[in-house]
Amino acid sequence: MFKRSFLITAVAMLALAAGCANQKGPATKAIADAEAAIAAFKDDASRLLPNDLSSIETTVAGLKDNLAKGDYKAVLAAAPELTKKITELRDATAAKKAEWEAATAAAKEQWTAYAADLPKMVEAIQSRVDILGKARRLPKNVSKEAFDGAKAGLDWMKANWAEANDAFNSGNAIDAAAKAQAVKDKGAEVLKQLGLAPSA
């Protein structure tokens, strides 16, 4: 009786060991496949959807721990859901990248207009500020407060226009265009403070 139950146990253990050995290859491959799939879009995802990427990488790290502990069953059980999440992130990253590329193209077009217009706006405002700075008194339509505000506004415009140029030159057209629009808005405000028309 004892010999028989020992034999059954031994056979069961061998079967389990064989089963585990059979699962090791697929589990190892599942993780390698997942890592290869992530690597294909990782650069874009880390820039565009960093939190989602981090979540998936945490899952992969957990499964690698399971693999190291020999828990292949857990790895294989989680693999389908992981594959689904990777596919979703890959598609979301592609969509976000297309959106980003379209926004960048639009920003580059806007930048061309800003680059032609804003230096002239700054130049005209600078000219008037310099002249009014030499006047013994200000014109009737410009108060001292407005003139001081215009001078501060002009300084702000010059600093932010420089930042916009830096952003554009470092490849960030979207930020550059946003900063340029802010400079243009401030310029409109300064022109008004100086009692000047928006443009001829």
Next chain:
Amino acid sequence: MAAEENPYTQHYVVKKGDTLSKIAKELYGDPMLYPKIFEANRDILSDPDRIKPGQKLRIP
């Protein structure tokens, strides 16, 4: 000439009885700054004392 290309440069159309000093007083608050207007319009003005009604002056 470059000022002509700047869309933000302001303009003033001379009226009867205007002088550059009078325009400078109105637009700059100081008549003594009239040379700024004269210099910006050297292509159409040869003498600061000679401006004509209807002339469109650049006001820097």
